[in-house]
Amino acid sequence: MTGGLVPRRSVLYMPASNERALEKARTLPADALILDLEDAVAPDAKDAARENACAAVRSGAYGDREVAIRVNAVGTPWHAADLAAAAAAGPHAVVVPKVGSADQVRALVAALEAGGAPERTRLWAMVETPQAVLDVRDVAAASPRLAALVLGTNDLVKELYAAHVPGRAPLLTALSLAVLGARAAGVAVLDGVYNDVKDLEGFEAECRQGRDLGFDGKTLIHPGQVEVANRVFAPDEAAVDDARELIAAFEEASAQGRGVVTHRGRMVENLHVESARRTLAMAEAVAARG
Numbered sequence: 001m002t003g004g005l006v007p008r009r010s011v012l013y014m015p016a017s018n019e020r021a022l023e024k025a026r027t028l029p030a031d032a033l034i035l036d037l038e039d040a041v042a043p044d045a046k047d048a049a050r051e052n053a054c055a056a057v058r059s060g061a062y063g064d065r066e067v068a069i070r071v072n073a074v075g076t077p078w079h080a081a082d083l084a085a086a087a088a089a090g091p092h093a094v095v096v097p098k099v100g101s102a103d104q105v106r107a108l109v110a111a112l113e114a115g116g117a118p119e120r121t122r123l124w125a126m127v128e129t130p131q132a133v134l135d136v137r138d139v140a141a142a143s144p145r146l147a148a149l150v151l152g153t154n155d156l157v158k159e160l161y162a163a164h165v166p167g168r169a170p171l172l173t174a175l176s177l178a179v180l181g182a183r184a185a186g187v188a189v190l191d192g193v194y195n196d197v198k199d200l201e202g203f204e205a206e207c208r209q210g211r212d213l214g215f216d217g218k219t220l221i222h223p224g225q226v227e228v229a230n231r232v233f234a235p236d237e238a239a240v241d242d243a244r245e246l247i248a249a250f251e252e253a254s255a256q257g258r259g260v261v262t263h264r265g266r267m268v269e270n271l272h273v274e275s276a277r278r279t280l281a282m283a284e285a286v287a288a289r290g
């Protein structure tokens, strides 16, 4: 039993115009894929990319992993055609960049439904503008079809006139607000990408930071980042052992009528048991992925 948890430790973007990348993704152990029609695709290649993405979704060649299509933003010349094609192809999610408000989320959901999107097709809204960060709670709660927030940290840095620095101090408020908004609405939240595909040490540090802030996983841009994200965002053996022992210690104490106990020197109450059960459920969901 995995408690219905869906691992989204590693969510790999690829340009839908890059047929080699679409092919290679079939064999990569990423938890989910985002076939991009937006920033990674040149204007001349948009139509072909849209066809490739929809064909890839329909092919069923990516196993039981979530496959999403990222459409171009509202207001661009490609948005309407992207959304209509994606709705008809029926991916697990349609990722919409630069979402600006809860009203826009509702309009996007209405357009997906009008386009005949199947029930399984969720909306993932990108949080990558100052307005979206400031309205994140309303955006996250705008529709039951909205299943995840996805941080766009490149656009955020650009919009804030900020800088990409180790430790991401300029982004911490936005990152935490996004996690708060997602948790308040009960939706998933994915951290932004790490641009230096050769710097795995810096990437791992950023994965750890994202995990500790509360993100479910990280969006990625290169196959070389998948293993690290999968490892960092999964409970390790020590965490699983600790969770099992904590639950056992609490159950033993409960049987004796106590509501609080110490385990490895730390106070344990029922809320810690709930966290430990979530750790075990996530470990099971990851193991089930194979």
Ligand SMILES: CC(C)(COP(=O)(O)OP(=O)(O)OC[C@H]1O[C@@H](n2cnc3c(N)ncnc32)[C@H](O)[C@@H]1OP(=O)(O)O)[C@@H](O)C(=O)NCCC(=O)NCCSC(=O)C[C@H](O)C(=O)O
Pocket: 012, 013, 014, 015, 020, 021, 022, 024, 025, 036, 039, 040, 097, 128, 151, 152, 153, 154, 155, 156, 192, 193, 197, 220, 221, 222, 223
């Ligand atoms: C970043 C890249 C342009 C690097 O490309 P390249 O130098 O060609 O990589 P490699 O030679 O190291 O590739 C090795 C093999 O891996 C395949 N590959 C590379 N990237 C991917 C991928 N993303 N998915 C699947 N497969 C991939 C290559 O084909 C090689 O295969 P083989 O022939 O078998 O050796 C490139 O990695 C890339 O294009 N990455 C994705 C870029 C992207 O999608 N960007 C848009 C999303 S990020 C964004 O917009 C975030 C957000 O909006 C924000 O604001 O922050």
Ligand SMILES: [Mg+2]
Pocket: 039, 097, 128, 152, 153, 154, 155
């Ligand atoms: Mg962006």
